[in-house]
Amino acid sequence: MSGTTKGIKMKINFPRDINVKTTKAFTLVEVLVSLLIILIGFLGLLKLQGHFFQASTFSQQMVDAVNIGQDSIERLSAIQLTHPTPTALTIGEHNEGDSTANIEHENVKNNVTYYVTWTCSQAEDEYSTSIDLKVEWTDKGTRSIEFRIVR
16 A cells, blocks of 8 residues: 545535525414414404303303293192182282282392282182283393292
């Protein structure tokens, strides 16, 4: 050997066409637009939850009003129709203050006050009395539910 060393040649190929525009990445604008879309979706869900809460509250109030109305009808039905007719079942308008009906002056359930009124009238036959009972409460306006019984 003559004193010269032969070196190993290595060839490394670097891609020469690296272009920043072709790389796959998100720009700040794309991220902000996607966050805005997600935010709008969450705001819609939040508003929908508010409607569900209002509907649930109204449903609970209706259930309470129906229960109070049924209880009032049962109490009125328990009054015997003997002569003389009990004050609560005389022809005309009545309210919860009528002591012979044994109905509370006002019914409070879930922080809502319900008022019960009823009207007695002569039914089509002369032996029956028609009782129209109304339960009212106030929640974003006056709401009511009505019942009718004939006895």
